Amino acid sequence: MSLKFTVGDLTIHRIIEQETTFLPALELLPGLTPEVLAENRAWMQKAGALDDKDVLMLCFQSYVVKTPHHTILIDSCIGNDKPRPQRPKWNMKTDDTYMRGLAAAGFSVEDIDYVMCTHLHVDHVGWNTRLDNGRWIPTFPKARYVFDKTEFDYWTETHAKTPVPPFGDSVLPVVEAKQAEIVRSDYAIGDHTRILPTPGHTPGHVAFSFGRAKDDAVFSGDLMHSPLQTRYPELSVKFDVDQAQAAKTRRGFLERYCDTNTLCCTAHFPSPSVGKIRRAGSGFTCEAI
Template sequence: MQDRHIGDVRVTRIEEISGPGFPAKDFFPEFEPETFKSHEHWMAPGYYQPESGRLIRSIHSWLIRTGKHTILVDACSGNHKNRPGMPGFHMLDTKYLDRLREAGVAPEEVDFVMCTHLHVDHVGWNTRLENGKWVPTFPNARYVMSRVDHDHWAKVAKTSGSPEYEVNTYNDSVLPIVEAKMAEFVAGGEHAMCGCLKLKPAPGHTPGQIRIDLESKGKRAMFPGDALHSPLQVPVWRWNSRFCDDRDLAAKTRGALLADCAEQGALLMPAHFGSPHAAYIKAKGDRFELDWDHDNARGR
């Protein structure tokens, strides 16, 4: 378990899976071999595997404990889920819930599940299979999600010809939450929650993606969902992922997020960075640099 403290708030990373993922040249639509080559020296081996050409990915949740509320940011991929065409997420059998319990939290103790967006690797543990039925994994939680994102993926699930894994993701990991009346929808501008969180629109990767800003005792952190997947997208922030819905908007959102992190001294805590999984950001003109966090050594 990896704990960080943001003021009075404890944040713990709960890992589902990690290791080589997509080939870099296929993951970034704007991929330029020379640009990528210039960054290989610091990306390998923690964030890039040269022998395979694949990016190193981590799929994890962030567990936030405020003293009053227990909050899970994103729910990874889930077990036993049928994901045709997506072998990295298909019929997984991980120890995710065991790791959550090892961190000191049982599923029944989670008060809120924050869905930054509704992609396959962010909502899977919303539900678990029980007696052949998908039921909420966190039975006492409110599942907070974007109204825009929900309506988009609900439409995709009903549209003929949609990828089967996207249809299944909505039907087995989102719809059961809605039908159980455990979903709490947000739309529009900022929303304050739990005395220390602000939800802000971060569209582009998906139509309704949200980011979550944390502030406690003057210290800050940001949970950006998939506004960026790889540390490379800090210095090369105009590069998108292959899964970004609106690439121009995604890049604009990413640039604004990184500028906010740099200006506010906030710790960036993405959903897919390899170890050390979080970083501070420095701005230099219209460029950004990573300033890796080492166990809060800087005392922020």
């Protein structure tokens, strides 16, 4: 299983925290019918994206991108010591899987220059912070943490009405530590890193494209959770705030990168998680490389 990819002058590392069963396909994808699931069951199982009980298999991971100038971590996964009672596999975790993965890729927490979050859901912000003597502090002490302004404002407003634990323990402590950059979509890091607005899953969800003057790699976050959504871009997950917008954004994204050499680095597709978008009938595939 490949955890390292090279494209252009970028080196990309996958840091896997969990690769496991998540939810039944028919539950996560409300628009999916048993008939369409049956038609796609064989290839989905072969790809490791579906188990024998029709439960989707998802990978939960970060990417570390080494550019000529910076070391950038994308989406900080689940985290340890976080109270997540709705998700037993994530609740009050204490394992060293993530930190061992980071070390195996050759990085320490001090090496990260930027942490960039595609959005602020629980499994994309967890390692933003760690517990230190009873308080949450930034895990990556030298990093600037990049949050989209639309996304940050949405969760600030939501959290003010009803506390959102991941926002409280994994985002606000970064702001309090003055390590946050609240940015708009014209934000860039050097000549290599750009923001691509991809709303729908959340109001301020973004993808990140990397490469000098062209998109050598793009990180799609929760624009899609399963390879089934490349075949059928209209299938949105039940967690999408605006399912119609998410479907439109997803098809537009897949059209944009279809039949190009851009590496599409997905957040949750099963290993190898990285591929190139190719057309397949009225939909697409993400062909593993």
